[in-house]
Amino acid sequence: MLTKAIDAYFALLKGIVVLCLMGMVVLVFGNVLMRYIFNSGITVSEEFARWLFVWLTFIGAIIVLRDHGHLGLDFVVNSLPRPLRRICLVVGHLLMILATWLIIDGSWTQASVNFHTYAPATGLSMGLFFGVGLIFGISTMFILVWRLFLIATGQMDRMIVIDEETAAVTQGLEK
Secondary structure, three states: HHHHHHHHHHHHHHHHHHHHHHHHHHHHHHHHHHHHOOOOOOHHHHHHHHHHHHHHHHHHHHHHHHHOOOOOHHHOOOOHHHHHHHHHHHHHHHHHHHHOOOOOOHHHHHHHHHHOEEEEOOEEEEHHHHHHHHHHHHHHHHHHHHHHHHHHHHOOOOOOOOOHHHHHHHHOOOO
């Protein structure tokens, strides 16, 4: 049941990323066409495309974290003896949790301070712009704390970095 809810959440995040990318393409390409063909433009295009890019980046980072797709020096950590490897993993995860907490705290502060400040072109609340940091922080905090639990209980003792070949095999896209 919980696994299905988590999978549904990540499917929703992937849908949001697709919508953000589609929106950016339509807005920017449409604005270019409007400027060159009709000598006018879409007023909110640049600002809204920038917002979509920020949301795409933060939401995409959550998805990539879950899939072990971020860059890592796995060959260094994984070559260490098991006790040192676990220490490195714990320290690394604690540092990531600290950084995530700083993002949550800063995003909360910015979102609450700017909630009644409105963007010049779209008129949307700037709280929405900074709110994606909260979604990112809370989502990644759960992932990192879960992985720290797995490390502490001995269920995870290696750095897992997925390369393109491994990802293609796990997704059924064998070459």
